[in-house]
Amino acid sequence: MNNDTAARQRGRNRLVLIAIFAIFFGAFALAGVLRFSGWRPAGMKNHGELLQPPGDLRALNPVLLSGGDYRWNPAERVWRIVVAPPADCGQPCVALSAELDLVTQLFGRDADRVHVLWVGNAPDAALKMRETRGLRDDPAMRNALPRVDDPTGIPVYVVDPNGFVILRYAPGFDPSHLRQDVSRLLKLK
Numbered sequence: 018m019n020n021d022t023a024a025r026q027r028g029r030n031r032l033v034l035i036a037i038f039a040i041f042f043g044a045f046a047l048a049g050v051l052r053f054s055g056w057r058p059a060g061m062k063n064h065g066e067l068l069q070p071p072g073d074l075r076a077l078n079p080v081l082l083s084g085g086d087y088r089w090n091p092a093e094r095v096w097r098i099v100v101a102p103p104a105d106c107g108q109p110c111v112a113l114s115a116e117l118d119l120v121t122q123l124f125g126r127d128a129d130r131v132h133v134l135w136v137g138n139a140p141d142a143a144l145k146m147r148e149t150r151g152l153r154d155d156p157a158m159r160n161a162l163p164r165v166d167d168p169t170g171i172p173v174y175v176v177d178p179n180g181f182v183i184l185r186y187a188p189g190f191d192p193s194h195l196r197q198d199v200s201r202l203l204k205l206k
Contacts, residue, residue, distance in 0.1 A: 064194030065184035072182030082151035
């Protein structure tokens with residue numbers, strides 16, 4: 018092999034090495050830019066408003082409408098959907114209870130790991146849902162739910178197994194978004 022051919026081969030090898038280096042470290046640089054710019058894949062975003070800091074319901078001892086206490090019991094890994102409508106809710110509560118019934122049915126085999134907690138007077142349709150627990154209206158519970166008295170309608174909350182309020186859905190939310198978010202949470206161990 019002559020010197021000219023050897024020099025061209027070395028040049029080609031250097032270009033390949035530089036290209037591999039650029040691809041390898043370029044991927045790291047791109048990942049860093051995306052990470053620190055706040056971008057997240059669509060599948061990783063929640064639809065509800067992530068509450069920072071989360072509300073804390075652990076110290077509360079909610080009382081069931083049927084009597085007895087509702088226990089948080091984190092070992093059971095039960096997620097809660099909490100609704101705390103105003104006393105004179107009427108038709109909006111009936112419509113919301115139908116939406117929540119559909120959402121809980123769509124959880125399928127995981128439906129028993131989600132309780133719907135209805136604070137205050139619930140419509141009959143809501144109390145007939147299998148996973149619904151009616152709770153007595155408690156000012157302490159209402160105070161722990163951020164912006165519960167929304168003048169535009171009834172917000173809905175997601176509470177983790179430990180008793181922290183982590184997500185809030187504004188009045189008029191899309192029930193499929195609630196289902197998607199809670200389904201993802203149910204997959205957490």
